[in-house]
Amino acid sequence: MDRQFKNNLIESLYVHYPLKPEYDKSMETYNLKKPVLSSVSLWDGTSLEPWSFDGEGEVQVKDGKILLLETKSRADHWPDNEVRANDAAAGLYATFGSYIAKLNVKGLELGKGNRIWFKIRPICPGLHSPIVRVGFVNNGVTKIPDVYSREGFNAINLKNNEWNTCTWEIDSIAHDAIEELSFNIHRYGKEVSTGDDLRFELCDIQLQEVKPGVVHGWQCEEEEVVYSTTGYFTDGRKTAIANTSAKEFEIVKEEDGLEKEVAYRGQIEKVESHLGSFRVLEFSDLKTEGTYRIRFGNTVSERFIIGNDVLESTLWKLTNFMYCERCGYPVPNCHGTCHQDVIAEHNGVKLVYAGGWHDAADVSQQTMQTAEILDAMIASAGKVKESDPMLYRRMMEEANWGLDFVLRMRFGDGYRASHAAIRRWTDNFIGNMDDCEADVHNRSFENFVFAAVEAGAGEAFKELDQELAWKCVDAAKEDFRFADERFREAGVEGPYHLLEHTAGSSLSQYYAVAAWAAGRIYKITGDSYFYDKAAEYADKVISCQETRNDLPMRGFFYRDETKTHIVHFSHQARDQVFAMALAEVCGALSEHENKAVWEDGLKLHGEYLKGLQKYTAPYGMLPAGIHHISEADDQEAFHVVHPKVDYERERINYVEQLKQGTDLGNGYYVRTFPVWFSYRGNSAIQLSMGKAASIIGTYFGDGELIEIAREQLYWTLGKNPFGQSLIYGEGNHYGQEYTALLGETVGEMPVGVQTRGNEDLPYWPPANIATYREVWTTPPGRFMWVAADLI
Structure with missing residues (x-):
């Protein structure tokens, strides 16, 4: 282990205080060193005349050069430009509004400028993570912001009470006719230490010309090399x-x-x-x-x-990120105890929906996210138990925090508190306007997953906490029976809430998580009920796999036995569930007469993954998979895979995106990146597929699949066209991400590399905005799941 990092670990009490980032290795530090080729001042600092303002706040010019913006941390009402109060009470990402300063630059001679540069000082008492969202309006051929408000914004994390020099390179975004520049102060409410007032001082706003970096396509910088920076x-x-x-x-x-x-x-x-x-x-x-x-x-x-311990520092840093994402817990130097007024209610009883880890930068919460992450954490912790006992203990401690939440959210009859769509710090008082209502439901898909996770936790905690381990196994058996009964009654269930990440799960995925859970529980209990269920559902998984020889590829899975729509993901991803299920059942039911059939399914899926990788060579990132043109006509599947998207408008783009991929003939295409629209970002998708490769590679001792799995981690750590580590604080050349409420955190990971428009080329512009550059807890979990098979 690096000596400096070891000292950092000791100072953090082995991640009981957040790790401090090495800013000298960040993209922001590298970019500040770029030579400025030309510069245009956008405001002379003397007058408010070119400015306009939206929202609740006050403004003044200070010292003849500084714009002083003042607003409140929160309000006692929902602003007109936010969601309706009745929606806010149910969650739905309501905030306390924004105060926005807009600078009119129409008519200015902007030259060849391609970088916005300014200085800003937040003076926000008690605020751990000040942030400003910069934006611009372009009225040229290409309009900015775009239709989904993804392009044209950059949320920049700031250090409180000091001047921050900020840059934003916009070369890849249309900027030929910039008319307005905006600075948005979000009012996300008050965590425990935050004061009432937000003040920002802004000055020296310029549009500069610099040599642009590579943010688009497969070719890296001239005379540069990209590699796994860890x-x-x-x-x-x-x-x-x-x-x-x-x-x-x-x-x-x-x-x-x-x-x-x-x-x-x-x-x-x-x-x-x-x-x-x-x-x-x-x-x-x-x-x-x-x-x-x-x-x-x-x-x-x-x-x-x-070295064989190459992932050791990465696991420490991912653990650090998860620790900082704890909900309902005071994380030192990060945030206080939070969300004690997010309430779930069922059958006349209520519970506080706080615990586990926040879902994303917006501090929303999903029990499913926490469950999958703790399973991955337990798996990777078990692999470092001998080589690094301290890391093992710390990861198991963190996993226990997530496990406690998963168990506490059970109402005991199959129903569970599942989700809260929240984007604010609440005041922790129950009964006033900023409370949030958590979703409660009894969906079989989630209960199958929870049963599998609980069973795995029961096995992992046997030595550390026998009583907790007993409870995990007991809950796993109960939750599986709840799930199986519900599944036979309701089948695949439509989303209770479009924001639930499991809403798009296919019938084949239901089969897979059921087989995974049953196999795990049987291995622990020896109960013949779970033996029979594991075999039954494993057979159903195989019935959804493509096995024919007359297609360009085989070994992939369809959404159901009709084999009419291939399983795809565009944001959240669970590509690994098929391999997880089959490997688990093969291991648990080692003498079953169908084991050879299940193993053949595993091998076939492994060959599919091997066949895919050639489409991104010499990079190692796994493509999103094979698609068929007929999928564009499946309106029902379209809506569950691509929620909140207009089908009639986007069907044409669906077809165009497929045609931007590799044509295999007869309507089949390989897309390097998913077909997607508003929700973009590839980390969960390629890491989930990497987990499938690591499972199958480990099961059969297949070195080629093991290398494919490793390449997914190498891509994440910098072996990508941009030469950037996608884990903040790990390796080298890592950039800020969209963190919203939590600030920059060592170990954070974004939703991932996206594409531009309908292209099938990697695109990674330096703009912190949802979804592609948004901090998300799913990718760290997927990374740890892959690592568990490789360490």
Whole structure:
């Protein structure tokens, strides 16, 4: 472990105080060092004349150069421009409004400017995480903001009580006719330490010209190399991708920050694919643990490690992020006890829906998210038990926080508090206007998953807490029976709430989570009821798999036995459930007569994943999968996979997105990225598929699938066209993300890389906005699930 990071861990009391980020490795620090080629001042600081203001607040010009904006942290009423009060009482992401300053720049000669630059100082008593959302209006051929209000905004995290120099490169966003620049102060309410007043001082607003970075397409920066900025496993394949004319490269070993020796020399291979022409550096034969840099020409990379403990620091940092996302708990230097007035009610009794981990940057909450994350945390913790006992104990402690929430949300009759769509700090007083009502339901899909997670927790906590372990197994048996009864009665259920992430689950996924749960419970209890259920549902999973030889690919799964619509995800993702189910049942029912059939299904799915990866070579990111053009006509499936989207308007774009993928003939296409609309971001999708690869690879000892799983982690850690780690504070070249209420946190992960319009090319603009750059707890959970099979 890096000496500096070990010291940071000790200072944090092993993540009982949040870890401090290394800002010198952030994209914001790198970008501030860029030479400015030209600059235009957008406000002379002397007059309010070019400004207009929306919302509740006050403004003045201070010292002839500073715009002072003042507003309140919260209100005692819902603003007119927010959701209706009756909606707010039920959740639905209501805030206390915004105070927005709009600068009219229409008519100014803006030259070749492609970077917004300004200084801002928040003076917000008690506020841990000040934030300002910058936006602009472009009235050229391409209108900004876009139809979903995704393009044209950037929420920038700030340090309180000090001047922050902020930049936003907008080269990839239409900016040929900018008419207005806005600064939005969100009023998210008050957590325990926050005062009544929000004050922001703003000055020195410029539009600058700088050399743009790569944010679009597959080719990285000229004379640069992209690689896993954390490092690589000692064994297995190690590659990096460059955009260079150099012919040879070196891997240089370092000790104590000094070059020790050239550990490896190799030829840079030219690789041609349908994605373009690339230069690949392979150093798989280097198997000596240590710290290294890549060097060719005048290019020298940042440090990375080779070692079997390569994921150790990552797991610590992901644990740190989850700790900071705790709901209903005072996290030091982050937030106080929260959401004690979010209430769930069932059959005349009520409970406080606080605990577990917030779902995302908006501090919403979903019991399902917490359940899946704690399962992944337990799995990865178990793999470091011998090599790092402190990490094991800390991860199990954190998992216990999530487990407590999952168990407490049970009403005991199959119903559970499940979800709260909230985007504010509430005052913790029950009975006033800012309370939130949590959803309660008895859906079988969730109860199958909860049963599986509880069973896994029962096994994992046997040594640490026998009484808790007993309760987990007891709850697992009950919840499975509740789920099985409900499923036979209601089948696939429509969403109670469009914001529930499980709403789009297909019948085949119901089969899979049921088989997964039954297999786990049988392995622990030996109860023949669960033996029979595991076999029954595993057979149903197989009935939904494509096995024919007359199609371009096979081994994928359909939404049901009719095999008319392939399973896809566009945001939340559970691609791993089929492999999870089949592997679990094969392991638990090892003597069953159908085991060979289930294993064949696993192998076939593994071959499908292998076949997919060639479509993104030389990168290792798994594509979103095979699609068929007829899916565009399936309006019912469209609405569950793409909630809150107008079918008639977007059907044309659905077809166009497929045609931007790789045409396999007969209406089949491979999309590198999902078909998607408002909800975009690829982390959960490619990591869920990576989990399927790691499960099958581990089960059969298949090295190729293990490498595919590793590549999903390497992509996340920087082996992507942008050369950026998608985990803040981990590796190198990590950027700010849309954190809304919580501020920048070591270990946070975004929803993920998106695409522009209907393209099938990676797109990663430096703009912190939902959904693609929004902090989300699902990707860390998926990352830990994959890591559990690779450590």
